[in-house]
Amino acid sequence: xxxxxxxxxxxxxxxxxxxxxxxxxxxxxxxxxxxxxxxxxxxxxxxxxxxxxxxxxxxxxxxxxxxxxxxxxxxxxxxxxxxxxxxxxxxxxxxxxxxxxxxxxxxxxxxxxxxxxxxxxxxxxxxxxxxxxxxxxxxxxxxxxxxxxxxxxxxxxxxxxxxxxxxxxxxxxxxxxxxxxxxxxxxxxxxxxxxxxxxxxxxxxxxxxxxxxxxxxxxxxxxxxxxxxxxxxxxxxxxxxxxxxxxxxxxxxxxxxxxxxxxxxxxxxxxxxxxxxxxxxxxxxxxxxxxxxxxxxxxxxxxxxxxxxxxxxxxxxxxxxxxxxxxxxxxxxxxxxxxxxxxxxxxxxxxxxxxxxxxxxxxxxxxxxxxxxxxxxxxxxxxxxxxxxxxxxxxxxxxxxxxxxxxxxxxxxxxxxxxxxxxxxxxxxxxxxxxxxxxxxxx
Amino acid sequence: xxxxxxxxxxxxxxxxxxxxxxxxxxxxxxxxxxxxxxxxxxxxxxxxxxxxxxxxxxxxxxxxxxxxxxxxxxxxxxxxxxxxxxxxxxxxxxxxxxxxxxxxxxxxxxxxxxxxxxxxxxxxxxxxxxxxxxxxxxxxxxxxxxxxxxxxxxxxxxxxxxxxxxxxxxxxxxxxxxxxxxxxxxxxxxxxxxxxxxxxxxxxxxxxxxxxxxxxxxxxxxxxxxxxxxxxx
Amino acid sequence: xxxxxxxxxxxxxxxxxxxxxxxxxxxxxxxxxxxxxxxxxxxxxxxxxxxxxxxxxxxxxxxxxxxxxxxxxxxxxxxxxxxxxxxxxxxxxxxxxxxxxxxxxxxxxxxxxxxxxxxxxxxxxxxxxxxxxxxxxxxxxxxxxxxxxxxxxxxxxxxxxxxxxxxxxxxxxxxxxxxxxxxxxxxxxxxxxxxxxxxxxxxxxxxxxxxxxxxxxxxxxxxxxxxxxxxxxxxxxxxxxxxxxxxxxxxxxxxx
Ligand SMILES: Nc1ncnc2c1ncn2[C@@H]1O[C@H](COP(=O)(O)OP(=O)(O)O)[C@@H](O)[C@H]1O
Ligand SMILES: [Mg+2]
Numbered sequence: 001x002x003x004x005x006x007x008x009x010x011x012x013x014x015x016x017x018x019x020x021x022x023x024x025x026x027x028x029x030x031x032x033x034x035x036x037x038x039x040x041x042x043x044x045x046x047x048x049x050x051x052x053x054x055x056x057x058x059x060x061x062x063x064x065x066x067x068x069x070x071x072x073x074x075x076x077x078x079x080x081x082x083x084x085x086x087x088x089x090x091x092x093x094x095x096x097x098x099x100x101x102x103x104x105x106x107x108x109x110x111x112x113x114x115x116x117x118x119x120x121x122x123x124x125x126x127x128x129x130x131x132x133x134x135x136x137x138x139x140x141x142x143x144x145x146x147x148x149x150x151x152x153x154x155x156x157x158x159x160x161x162x163x164x165x166x167x168x169x170x171x172x173x174x175x176x177x178x179x180x181x182x183x184x185x186x187x188x189x190x191x192x193x194x195x196x197x198x199x200x201x202x203x204x205x206x207x208x209x210x211x212x213x214x215x216x217x218x219x220x221x222x223x224x225x226x227x228x229x230x231x232x233x234x235x236x237x238x239x240x241x242x243x244x245x246x247x248x249x250x251x252x253x254x255x256x257x258x259x260x261x262x263x264x265x266x267x268x269x270x271x272x273x274x275x276x277x278x279x280x281x282x283x284x285x286x287x288x289x290x291x292x293x294x295x296x297x298x299x300x301x302x303x304x305x306x307x308x309x310x311x312x313x314x315x316x317x318x319x320x321x322x323x324x325x326x327x328x329x330x331x332x333x334x335x336x337x338x339x340x341x342x343x344x345x346x347x348x349x350x351x352x353x354x355x356x357x358x359x360x361x362x363x364x365x366x367x368x369x370x371x372x373x374x375x376x377x378x379x380x381x382x383x384x385x386x387x388x389x390x391x392x393x394x395x396x397x398x399x400x401x402x403x404x405x406x407x408x409x410x411x412x413x414x415x416x417x418x419x420x421x422x423x424x425x426x427x428x429x430x431x432x433x434x435x436x437x438x439x440x441x442x443x
Numbered sequence: 444x445x446x447x448x449x450x451x452x453x454x455x456x457x458x459x460x461x462x463x464x465x466x467x468x469x470x471x472x473x474x475x476x477x478x479x480x481x482x483x484x485x486x487x488x489x490x491x492x493x494x495x496x497x498x499x500x501x502x503x504x505x506x507x508x509x510x511x512x513x514x515x516x517x518x519x520x521x522x523x524x525x526x527x528x529x530x531x532x533x534x535x536x537x538x539x540x541x542x543x544x545x546x547x548x549x550x551x552x553x554x555x556x557x558x559x560x561x562x563x564x565x566x567x568x569x570x571x572x573x574x575x576x577x578x579x580x581x582x583x584x585x586x587x588x589x590x591x592x593x594x595x596x597x598x599x600x601x602x603x604x605x606x607x608x609x610x611x612x613x614x615x616x617x618x619x620x621x622x623x624x625x626x627x628x629x630x631x632x633x634x635x636x637x638x639x640x641x642x643x644x645x646x647x648x649x650x651x652x653x654x655x656x657x658x659x660x661x662x663x664x665x666x667x668x669x670x671x672x673x674x675x676x
Numbered sequence: 677x678x679x680x681x682x683x684x685x686x687x688x689x690x691x692x693x694x695x696x697x698x699x700x701x702x703x704x705x706x707x708x709x710x711x712x713x714x715x716x717x718x719x720x721x722x723x724x725x726x727x728x729x730x731x732x733x734x735x736x737x738x739x740x741x742x743x744x745x746x747x748x749x750x751x752x753x754x755x756x757x758x759x760x761x762x763x764x765x766x767x768x769x770x771x772x773x774x775x776x777x778x779x780x781x782x783x784x785x786x787x788x789x790x791x792x793x794x795x796x797x798x799x800x801x802x803x804x805x806x807x808x809x810x811x812x813x814x815x816x817x818x819x820x821x822x823x824x825x826x827x828x829x830x831x832x833x834x835x836x837x838x839x840x841x842x843x844x845x846x847x848x849x850x851x852x853x854x855x856x857x858x859x860x861x862x863x864x865x866x867x868x869x870x871x872x873x874x875x876x877x878x879x880x881x882x883x884x885x886x887x888x889x890x891x892x893x894x895x896x897x898x899x900x901x902x903x904x905x906x907x908x909x910x911x912x913x914x915x916x917x918x919x920x921x922x923x924x925x926x927x928x929x930x931x932x
Contacts, residue, residue: 003554010542069843107899110737167899169873174842178868179899211842211868338538341499342601343527343555345520436500439534440490 004348007339008355012363018324019360025320026364026415027371029313033411034372034403036306041407042400043393044299048227050392052288053131054196056099056118057221058230059237062284064248066277073173074218078281082220085240092233094225097125098217100206101198104170106150108158115154117168118198119206121217128200137162137186145205148182151190151197160184172211173218180209189391196392230289238285248284314415318422321357325426328353329433336430337438346431353427354420361419365412376401446510446608446641447473447496453504454491454664465491467664468505473643473657475608478635480655481645488664489645490613496643497530497611498522510608527556531602533612533631533644537594539586539601546582549573549600556605572600575637576630592623599630603640610634612644616651628654708822708835711853713814715860718887725917726750728909729762737902749917756922760930771927782927789924813837813851816844824855827862831855846873859888872898884912 012019052058063076076082076098086096100119105112120128122143129139135152142149148166150158160166162184169179182201190197204214212218224233241247289296329336336349376399383397384390394400454466466488473479481489494500495507498514499522507514510529517525531552532538539548550569553560560568573579576596586594595615602610612631616624628644628651635642644655652658660668730746745763750756759772769784780789817837825834837849848870852862863876880892889912897903920926 003551007540007542014542067843069841071843110900110902112738112900169867169899172842172868175845176839176842176847176868177845177865177873178847179871179873180869208869334536334538335540337499338532338534338540340523341497341526341532342552343523343605345523348555434500436494439494439499439538 002351002355003344004351005355008352009359011352011356012359015328019363022317022320022324022360023364023367025313025317026361026419027366027368029310029317030365030368030411030415031371031375032313032368033306033310034369034408035375035401036309037303037407037411038372038376038401038403039399040299040303040306041404042395042402044296045402046395046400047292047295047393048288049395051196051292052223052227054190054198054392055221055288055291056097056120056198058224058227058288059222059234060286061220061222062218062286063281064284065281066272067174070272070277071175072272075173075212076217076220076281079217079220081245081281082241082283085237085244086220086222088240089233089237092224092226092229092236094223096223097121097221098203098219099221100203100210100212100216100218102170102206102210104168104209106154106158106199107167107169108160108164111158113154113158115150115168116198117148117170117206117209118200119203119210119217120200121203132186132188132190132200135187135189137184139186141185143202144183144185145202146180146182147185147201147205149186149188149200150184151199152187153190154197154199155184155187162186168209170209172209174211176211178209178211180205227288230287234285234287234289241283246278246280246282248282250285310411314418318418321360321419321422322425325353325357325423326429328356329426329430332430333433333438333441336433337435337441340433340435341439349433350424350427350431353423353430357419357423357427358416361416362412365415369408373403376403445472445508446475446477447471447643448508449492449496449505450508451505452492452495452502452507454488454495454500455503465664466495466502469661469664469666470505471659471666471669473609473641475641476635476639477641477643477657478632478655479641479643479657479659480652481643481659481661482647482649482652483645483661483667484647487661489647489661491664492661493611493613493643493645496609497532498526524557527552527605529608531605531607531610531640533595533598533602533610533615535614535617537586537591537598537618539594539597541586544583544585545573545578545589545597548586548597549604552601552605568604569600572604575634576600590623591619592627595619595623595627596630599627599634603634603638606638607640609641609643612642614645614647616646616648621648621650624648624651705822706833708819708833709814711833711858712817712819712835712837714858715853716813716815718889720752721750721914722753724914726752726912726914727917728912731908731910732905733908734905735903737900749921751917751922754922758922758927760927769930771930773922773924773927775922780924780927782924787928789927816840817849820848825852827852830859830861832861857888860890874898882909882912885914887914 061076061082062074063079063082064072064074065077067073083096086093098121101117103114103116106115122128129142132139132149136155137149139149141147148168150160155161158166165181165183167179168182169177172178182205188197203217207214207216210218224230226233238247238250339349339352340346379399379401382399384394384399385397391397449469449471452466452469452471453464456463456465469488469492481492483489491500495502496509498507498509498517501515509525512525514522514525540551543551546569549572550565553565553568559565570579573582576599578593578596578600581589581593586597589597598615599610602612610631615631616627619627631642631644632654634640644651646652656672658668658670658672659666727747727749730748732744732746734742734744736742743763744761744767747760747762749758755774757772757774761767761770769782771780771782773780773782773789782789816839818840819835820838821836823834825832832852832854835851835853837851839847846865847868848866850864850866851860853860859881860878862878865873865876867873875896875898876893877896878890878893880890881888882891883889889909891909891912892907894904894906
């Protein structure tokens with residue numbers, strides 16, 4: 001073992017109070033960055049999971065055709081080319097679902113409520129029921145025509161109970177007004193504000209409301225195997241589609257608005273401008289990342305902010321390390337002279353300081369990490385009240401934490417580098433002490 | 444053959460705007476195996492001379508030759524290596540490494556060189572020296588658990604572990620009571636006889652000077668008197 | 677949002693003003709298509725400008741009753757329109773200006789115009805594209821069946837209208853048109869699923885110049901019991917409106 005390292009290792013325990021203070025400061029910084037980084041990472045992951053569940057997938061392919069009268073009609077008239085391209089990307093894809101959907105007004109007695117309604121092909125999606133956390137009623141009659149499942153808060157606001165009939169008013173894909181009677185069979189734990197949590201009904205039911213045939217649909221929702229690879233997969237699939245079929249340009253539009261228009265519909269078709277038209281089905285793609293872009297950017301701001309806090313704490317700690325080791329140098333001058341007389345080179349003296357700061361930082365980081373993990377474990381015990389938008393960012397009502405090992409290692413490396421940089425000044429000063437003068441210092 | 448040669452060595456220290464002339468033209472030869480005392484009152488330049496011999500300081504004038512090498516031409520790195528290879532040190536305040544125990548303190552210099560002896564050889568050498576200085580029951584104790592005399596014994600073992608040609612001891616007994624001081628010096632003398640190691644120690648205690656076979660008496664940075672005793676080489 | 681909702685509703689109403697009468701056909705079974713075309717023709721003032729002050733009273737069982745007042749300027753031949761809110765006080769000065777296929781909403785608080793395309797739909801309202809276009813009963817609907825009956829004191833034709841294409845606002849309608857003057861008195865508007873969505877009553881006509889214009893009408897929501905909107909139109913004028921009225925500068929200035 002390196003002699004400098006050994007002495008440094010022992011030196012850490014020499015001035016316990018100082019070590020505890022320095023390591024504590026380092027640990028606090030590491031605790032904060034680990035906790036906040038893990039929380040933000042966890043929130044991002046939870047949001048991705050919860051929003052993809054609410055929107056029903058990661059990629060939402062919409063189709064539209066131009067009507068005789070020049071309106072853009074939201075229907076996947078010819079899914080063939082898209083389906084064959086998706087088949088070629090089967091390795092990325094976990095499952096594909098056919099959906100129709102609209103946004104309209106629920107009417108119960110004299111109460112009205114805006115609500116999105118998604119048509120699900122329950123026959124082809126036997127797993128669907130398992131994904132909802134039912135609050136009241138049951139999903140037994142799910143495949144009955146007119147059966148409706150609503151987010152609990154929407155049912156509450158309308159004052160409707162399971163077994164009761166409600167009206168749903170919306171427009172057909174052509175823009176004609178329509179209304180249908182639905183029977184609420186169940187409510188689930190969801191959040192209907194902002195149109196995030198949809199009501200669910202059979203695909204046929206929604207289609208007839210939209211003026212579509214029973215087997216038609218509007219979107220193909222794709223679940224990917226890896227929800228972190230959404231953009232990559234979207235890019236590859238779009239690249240394969242482009243050239244073969246008309247594809248809607250993705251860049252220029254506000255994705256939230258496009259989502260509202262194309263997927264949630266509810267307000268009738270848009271007129272296609274002169275020279276803007278296309279033949280057959282034009283495909284559009286919206287991704288979960290598009291929809292979450294705003295949220296993601298808020299998260300990354302928070303992430304950057306907590307990183308800055310970490311850097312500030314780090315620089316304060318570095319000043320502490322710098323000053324502490326200046327003092328250490330003075331206290332141990334005679335010892336340094338002794339080591340030099342015994343044959344330790346300048347570099348050896350410097351290394352003792354470097355190692356010592358490194359050990360203190362590692363101890364601190366380890367303590368900070370342990371504290372952060374402990375807090376995370378403790379927070380698992382606390383279940384926050386559900387039924388708010390907040391629950392979309394939680395993991396089953398709990399604060400979601402997800403420790404990113406790469407980020408943790410990055411922070412650790414950063415921390416160690418900063419400590420080494422800070423201690424390098426007193427370390428070099430100690431190395432440069434002339435041995436004779438150092439030895440003359442009182443031991 | 445002279446293991447140590449000082450010729451017309453001067454050392455001045457800056458002191459404010461003036462200088463302190465601590466050593467003023469000392470010429471000296473020390474033979475291999477000598478048991479040398481550098482004697483003189485406080486401030487006479489003993490420590491300065493020892494530092495110059497020990498290559499932990501450089502002369503302002505004149506030359507110091509150690510084992511035939513002119514130390515003036517060496518870099519800090521080379522001087523450090525020379526110290527490690529040729530010299531052993533004993534200090535007035537013992538200067539043990541506080542975080543190491545007795546065994547580790549003695550072993551420490553062995554681990555610093557470019558060629559570190561094998562563990563078995565290290566164990567053998569360290570163990571033998573610890574026995575020689577009579578501390579075999581104290582090997583796992585730290586310096587602060589030892590008495591002054593015990594600490595200086597550890598220092599002697601540490602100074603000898605690399606089998607140096609010269610051991611330098613700056614007032615090794617000054618912080619000890621006289622009985623302990625005498626036993627320490629007796630131990631040094633025994634080592635000198637046993638291993639043939641050259642010892643150079645400074646002191647201002649006349650009784651201890653008597654134990655040396657080569658005495659150099661300093662006064663105001665100059666040699667006031669130098670003599671060898673009883674047919675020594 | 678509420679403001680825009682209101683303005684959009686007012687737009688709908690403004691276009692329904694276009695339902696106004698013309699001379700009736702002779703006895704026997706008239707040419708119903710011509711009858712509808714006449715209804716369309718009289719609601720679209722292609723020959724002159726149009727202005728009026730509207731008072732809207734909306735009754736909603738959950739929101740209560742709200743009264744609003746709006747001034748309307750129309751120039752149908754150029755497809756331009758200006759709505760200025762007069763009441764309530766809190767919305768005074770808001771304006772909706774349609775020029776060159778663009779729809780601008782003016783908010784006096786921020787003193788800014790926000791743009792939205794005419795093709796777009798208004799969030800939170802049932803307003804349809806077709807509501808903003810010119811009335812086109814004759815073009816959009818075919819008469820599937822006809823009958824006769826009295827409506828109050830009036831002898832009327834009762835026509836079942838079926839949409840000729842699927843982009844009309846309503847899949848079918850039932851309209852009551854007076855035999856004597858060809859005035860639209862009542863309309864029942866049905867969803868694609870065949871359910872009655874609302875009933876419109878055109879209860880009073882005023883003579884303006886040589887034509888009769890409906891100045892009092894009520895929409896009764898058929899899905900939400902007790903929900904209805906009544907509109908009273910006063911100060912109707914077919915005199916030319918100065919060109920500068922249909923400009924942003926005017927909207928900004930008039931509110932100061
Ligand atoms: N680093 C120094 N700076 C200034 N003066 C010094 C320094 N070291 C020693 N001296 C002076 O040099 C003289 C000799 O000192 P030293 O060699 O320590 O004597 P001794 O060891 O015999 O007591 C003394 O006057 C001392 O004050
Ligand atoms: Mg001295």
